[in-house]
Amino acid sequence: MKKLAVFVEGQTEQLFVCKLLEEIAGKNNITIEKKKWRINKKGIRVFTTVDVLSSNKKTSYNILIYDCGSDSKVKSDISENYDNLVKNNYDKIIGLRDVYPNKYQEIGKIEKYLHYGIKTKPISVSIVLAVMEIEAWFLAEASHFTKIHKKLTIDRIVKHLNFDITKEDIELRNHPAQDLNNIYGLESFAYNKRRKNCERTIKALDFNLIYLDLVNRIKYLSKFIYEINSFLT
Known part of the structure; x- marks a missing residue:
């Protein structure tokens, strides 16, 4: 072993x-x-x-x-x-x-x-x-957003938050955890370090x-x- x-x-x-x-x-x-x-x-x-x-x-x-x-x-x-x-x-x-x-x-x-x-x-x-x-890696897995809520599409994120996750160098984002919270917030969800919230995101990846x-x-x-x-x- x-x-x-x-x-x-x-x-x-x-x-x-x-x-x-x-x-x-x-x-x-x-x-x-x-x-x-x-x-x-x-x-x-x-x-x-x-x-x-x-x-x-x-x-x-x-x-x-x-x-x-x-x-x-x-x-x-x-x-x-x-x-x-x-x-x-x-x-x-x-x-x-x-x-x-x-x-x-x-x-x-x-x-x-x-x-x-x-x-x-x-x-x-x-x-x-x-x-x-580590949340930069979660951000980059952009398909998970519609699993959090079906309306969290890339187009909507670009329109309201003015950045395209699929095109940016995700390692240059200064505070990815806050980016996640801002994206989830478009549908009144939150991202923080609470176990329940972390597990929800990781399950969706x-x-x-x-x-x-x-x-x-x-x-x-x-x-x-x-x-x-x-x-x-």
Whole structure:
């Protein structure tokens, strides 16, 4: 059995990565354990298991997905858990965090910082950015809008919000989560970080489109899926 640990900045990323892995590897071929940070009685920051998704069969892949609770914690949580993952024979570690609220021009500096001082042997570590937020990937999967509401067509979005999701470089959008909220708001829906709202959006996404099409158009999505594929193959 191959083992992967993924450290993400929050609940939205954890939900998305879980669904993405299920779609790519197949639900019957993968066991996913979700972990979330908390402060224990001694005041120490620890991770506890909040959910386990398994087919109850012998699976080929065992995945841990850590919700670090903040973009600033992804790197440090990888460092603090690295030796334990080595002891438990993990094969690969991936980190995922947003660029926002930092600026696009700071991406190079952020990437340099994220990889500075990180152990990479015996387990390889890759920390990937979602530019500017993971919601950029949701925005780019434009077919999902009419699943939220049938009237949320591309033409209507262009008319009222003056940008065409299908033509723009989605990684240049400064605050994609706000863009999603503005689009949903055309039909009095909201997008925010509440679990119910995140799950509604992720459920509406076409993961085949993300994996087979958007991966060729979105640089950092491509980087993330490359890391997933390098583990699965």
